[in-house]
Amino acid sequence: MSKALLYLSILCFYLGGENCFAQQIVRGFVVDSSTQKPIEGAAVFFDKTTYGTITNKNGFFVLKSREQTKSPLIIRYLGYQPEKIIDPPQQKNVKFLLKKKEEGLEAVWINTKHQKKEKPKKLSDENEKYEALSLFKYFFLGTRFHIYDTKILNEDALDYYITEDKLQIIISAKEPLVIENEYLDYKITYFLEGFVLYRKMSEIVSKPVTDYYEYHGTALFKDLQKPGRIRKKFRRRRNEMYYGSRLHFMRALANNELENHGFKTFNIEADSINIQTITKEDFTEVLPPKESLVIHKIDMIHIKRTKNQDTIKHYIKSAASSIHAKRNFGIDKMGNFFPWNALIFEGRFGREGMARALPLDFNPYPN
Known part of the structure; x- marks a missing residue:
């Protein structure tokens, strides 16, 4: 040597x-x-x-x-x-x-089978723009968990578009979004590449309602207050956000340790299943069912109080995260899954947003 x-x-x-x-x-x-x-x-x-x-x-x-x-x-x-x-x-x-960008580029939106060929119309009405912004923040920042402590500092960077049938709202950004999460003490620079809210006509009221949404972008996290010197309350909060989160689940799945980390997986009928994985050299390939349910032990406290199987299955369906898989996907040891559009999340995972977001290099702090 x-x-x-x-x-x-x-x-x-x-x-x-x-x-x-x-x-x-x-x-x-x-x-x-x-x-x-x-x-x-x-x-x-x-x-x-x-x-x-x-x-x-x-x-x-x-x-x-x-x-x-x-x-x-x-x-x-x-x-x-x-x-x-x-x-x-x-x-x-x-x-x-x-390469320099071409001038005059229109809004960028996520390509799906539902996308219209004609260009969407840019919203100019202030009330419509306000409604679009409210929907964007609701889904992008997260629908629960200290959303009011998370703010987009440059909302004026957003542009709003809508398709002719009014069933798609498309949002793009002229510059990186600057997000402050005061609850977790993070400053996030988010480069939004596309946000689409898909809607359908309601059978109850005569207007469109949310069906599902997709967004994609890249992000850089920094500590908000004193980088490298994280106060105890922020360490505690970050740990609380991590356990049972989508990032926690992905890491456990990549290491084939779901049960050790308190996760259980079920099919759509709430019957227990195992998700198949193949270990590669530097990542894990996942062969998921088209639909699966995931629940963490944090959310299973009340299950112990009953032995009725129908009641247990009902609770699982209502409390679990739902994962809709379009294809196989990969996960590295940090919990980064790819491609980004392989999965659609609902339930707890789907509500996380930027208000609960942790960087991929986050590791729980020791107690």
Whole structure:
């Protein structure tokens, strides 16, 4: 063993063992694809984590993360098309090219089989815009759990569109959304790539009602108050949000430890099932049923009070999270699942939103 490797091994031992070797280091230059000139101030980060940096005057950056992740590397700069790199090269300088955006781009919305071919109309009526904003915040920030402590600081960055049949509301953003979550002490920079609210005509009232929604984007988390010095109450709150959350479930599923982490899975009839997984080299492939229910022990307290199977099944259906799977998907050890549109969540998981969001590199604090 060389001296350098020996010293590194000793250092790793004192810093916590294997995490030292699991570290990711990506470095390189961000330049304009046409002029080859460096871009200063470009945001470079691993999606939905706290790992982020900006480029210097030479367009250079070094980005480090403590864990290996399948979360893509995101590079963004105002006026340029964002770059998403799934498996960025490590430990060597790489040139990343950014292309300037075309002028006059219309709203971006999520492509689905229900999408109309004609362009949606931009809302101009203030009452309609207010209604669209209220719906957006209700689903994007979350429908419960301290939503009023979570604020979008630049709501004026949002544009609102509606299709001719009024069954789709599409929302895009002209700039990154800045979100402050005072309850969890996070500042989130969210790059919204598309939000669509799908509606259907109500059988009770003569107006559209929400059917389901989808949104997609990339995010960078930072501590709101004092980075690196988290107060005890925020540690407690973050832990409370984590246990039983979608992130907690995904990590447990990736490690085939659902039961050890207090999760149980059921089919749509509330009969117990196991979700099949295949362990790969750096992620877990999941072969899910089309519909499944997930419940955590936190939500199963009342089940112990009855032995009636019909009552138990009714409780599971009402308290569980519902997962609708469109296809197989993968999960890495951090709980990052991909592709993003493989699943639709309802119930507890579907209500989480930005008000309950935790970064992918979050680890529960010791008691």
